[in-house]
Amino acid sequence: MIDYAQKNVYAKALSLLDEDVLYAFETPLCSSKKLTCKAVTCKKTYPSPEVYFQKFDAVMEEIKAGNTYMLNLTAQTKVEVSFDLKSLFYAAHAPFKLYFKDQFVAFSPERFVKIQANQIHTYPMKGTIDASVPNAEAVILGDEKEKAEHVMVVDLLRNDLSMVAKEVRVEKFRYIEKVHTSDKTLLQVSSHIQGTLDEQWHERIGDILSTLLPAGSISGTPKRSSVEIIERIEGYDRGFYTGIFGIYDGTMLDSAVLIRFLEKTDEGYVFKSGGGITVLSEAKKEYDEVCDKVYFPVF
Structure with a gap:
């Protein structure tokens, strides 16, 4: 991690592995505690719209100045919950899950990289919409802002992979995945990028990861200047949120981005979420996306 x-x-x-560290990679788990959506109550105190809009405006100024073209702006939502982190880990339906020492739990829909048979794969995810919106799939795929944001992330990840692999190519571009929450279904847009590694990749896993981090989908492009802007504007320490966690078994490596992230702090529980900002972004829509991503995928 x-x-x-x-x-x-x-x-x-x-x-x-420590007993108080639990993980699951595309593996269904069952809990003796029957935590369902009926048992989940949560009071959310969303970020101040005024404060978020100020940060949004600051990002837009950086975009206009040419310092970034796409930047992932995140925020913190204070929540009061009726469950503990470990119960949520077992009950959450997500491809990639992590419970860490009663400090946080992540139920991520986004793989970072997977390396198997000398092939490296990444699946950038950009673009979210409530599935209840009429013609939601057509709306999200036809949205020019969302399309531009996704294209920039795919281009960034393609360039990142080119630094560690050969024969890098986009295998599948802008396909829809469903994410179920306790009160709604979301549609998210992903792509699949693949490259070829040499047979000695096992000996340089650390170099590969350090070259690719931070993940393009949660930083921005150009990456270096976007990271500097994030540090200056967001105003808080992300910590392990938007980092990565993974497993390596001697033959393959799989990893995921630490998003959909609930953390226990001295002041209570905090849910961290965010979204990509481009020149076509609208402040209210971006704020709504940050709020929509504060959910618990429990049925």
Whole structure:
């Protein structure tokens, strides 16, 4: 597990993994505690719209100045919940899940990279819409802002992979995935990018990850200047949120982005969420997306 700033790392042999660290990669889990959507109550105190709009405007000024073209702006939502983090880990329906020492739980829909048979794969996810919107799939795929944002992330990830792999190509572009929450269904847009590694990739896993981090979908492009802008504008420490976690078994590596993130702090529980900002973005829509992503995928 590597945090967003690449300053903190947790690494353990799977056989020696701490008992209070739980993970699941595309594996259904069952809990003895029957936590369902009926048992989930949550009071959300969303970020101040005025404060978010000020940060949005600051990002737009950076875009107009040519310092970034797409930037992932995140915020914190205070929540009061009726459940504990471990119960949520077991009950949440998500491709990639992590519970860490009663400090946070993540139920991520987004893979970072997967390496298998000398092939490296990444699946950038950009674009979210409530499935209840009439013709939601056509709306999200036809939205020019969402399309531009997704194209920029795909181009960034394609360039990132080109630094560690050969024969990099986009295998599938802008396809729809469903994400179910306790009170709604969301549609998210993903792409699949693939490249070829040499057979010695096992010996340089650390170099590969450090070259690709932070993930393009949660930073921006150009990456270096976007990261500097994020640090200056967001006003809080992301910590492990938007970092990555993964497993390596000697033959393959799989990893996911630490998003959909609920953290226990001294002041209570905080849910961290965000979205990509481009020159075509509208402040109210971006704020609504940040709020829509504060959910718990429990049926």
